[in-house]
Amino acid sequence: MATAAVVDPGFARLYGEPLLRMPTDLYIPPDALEIFLDAFEGPLDLLLYLIRRQNFNILDIPMAQVTLQYLKYVDQIRLHNLELAAEYLLMAAMLIEIKSRMLLPQRKSDNDDATGDPRAELVRRLLEYEQIKVAAYDLNAVPQIDRDFVRPELYIEQSLVPKWPEVNAADLQNAWLDVLKRAKLTEHHRISRQELSVREHMSAILRQLQSSRFVEFADLFEGNAPVPIVVVHFVAMLELAKETLIEITQAEPFAPIYVRLAYSPA
Structure with missing residues (x-):
C-alpha cells in the first residue's frame, strides 16, 4: 500500500516558500x-x-x-x-x-468576614x-527650551543703547529747591504807605505799664503784628526811655530785660 508523502511545512515561509532550516547568514x-x-x-x-x-x-x-x-x-x-x-x-x-x-x-477569620x-x-x-x-x-x-524651540538672542552694541543716570531723592530735592529759589527772584514785592504815630504808641506803652510793675521786654510786642508796627512801637519805647518816663532794667548779664515806669518820689 502506497502512503502519501508527508510534506514538512517548515517553521517559516520566505517569498511563499517554506524554510526547512535556519539560515546560516542570519545574525x-x-x-x-x-x-x-x-x-x-x-x-x-x-x-x-x-x-x-x-x-x-x-x-x-x-x-x-x-x-x-x-x-x-x-x-x-x-x-x-x-x-x-x-x-x-x-x-x-x-x-x-x-x-x-x-x-x-479562602478562610474566614474571627474579625473579618473574608480575607x-x-x-x-x-x-x-x-x-x-x-x-x-x-x-x-x-x-x-510641554514644549521645552532647547528641545522643541530655541530662545532667540539679539546682540546690540553697547554704544547704541542710551544709558540714563539714576535719579535719587537728594537730587530731586535739590532740583525743587532750585526752582523755589528762581521763583523768589521773580517775585513781585509791593510796598504800601501807612501812616503810624509814634506818640500813639508811646501812650499805649504807658497804659500797659501802669497795670503792671514790671513787664518783660518781649511782652510789649504783639507776636503777629506787622513789621512796620513793631518798628514804630520800638521807636516809641526808645523815646519814652529818652524822656525818662520808663526804665529798662536787667538783674544780671544775659538775664531777661524788664521795662517799668520811671520812679518818681511822692
Whole structure:
C-alpha cells in the first residue's frame, strides 16, 4: 500500500516558500533581548504592558496568564544577563506568590468576614505607576527650551543703547529747591504807605505799664503784628526811655530785660 508523502511545512515561509532550516547568514545580536528590555522602566512597566496588550481588566487580573507571559520574558533574559534580570525576578516571585494564594481556599477569620484579595496591593501599585507615567508623558509633551524651540538672542552694541543716570531723592530735592529759589527772584514785592504815630504808641506803652510793675521786654510786642508796627512801637519805647518816663532794667548779664515806669518820689 502506497502512503502519501508527508510534506514538512517548515517553521517559516520566505517569498511563499517554506524554510526547512535556519539560515546560516542570519545574525542575531547577543544584546537584542537586553535592548528590548531597556525599553521598559522596570518590572511594573513590563507588567503593565502585558496587561494592556491583552486588554485585561486591571482590577481583575487573570494571574495565571499574566504570570505565564511574564515568566517567559524573565526566563529569556536570565540566560543572558542575570544582573539585568534581578529586579524582574523579584516581581516574578511576587506574581507566583499571589497566584499561589489565589489557589488556596479562602478562610474566614474571627474579625473579618473574608480575607482580602491577594491582588489588591499589586493593583494599587500598578494604578499609581500608571498615573505617574501618564503625568510624566503629559509633562514631557510641554514644549521645552532647547528641545522643541530655541530662545532667540539679539546682540546690540553697547554704544547704541542710551544709558540714563539714576535719579535719587537728594537730587530731586535739590532740583525743587532750585526752582523755589528762581521763583523768589521773580517775585513781585509791593510796598504800601501807612501812616503810624509814634506818640500813639508811646501812650499805649504807658497804659500797659501802669497795670503792671514790671513787664518783660518781649511782652510789649504783639507776636503777629506787622513789621512796620513793631518798628514804630520800638521807636516809641526808645523815646519814652529818652524822656525818662520808663526804665529798662536787667538783674544780671544775659538775664531777661524788664521795662517799668520811671520812679518818681511822692
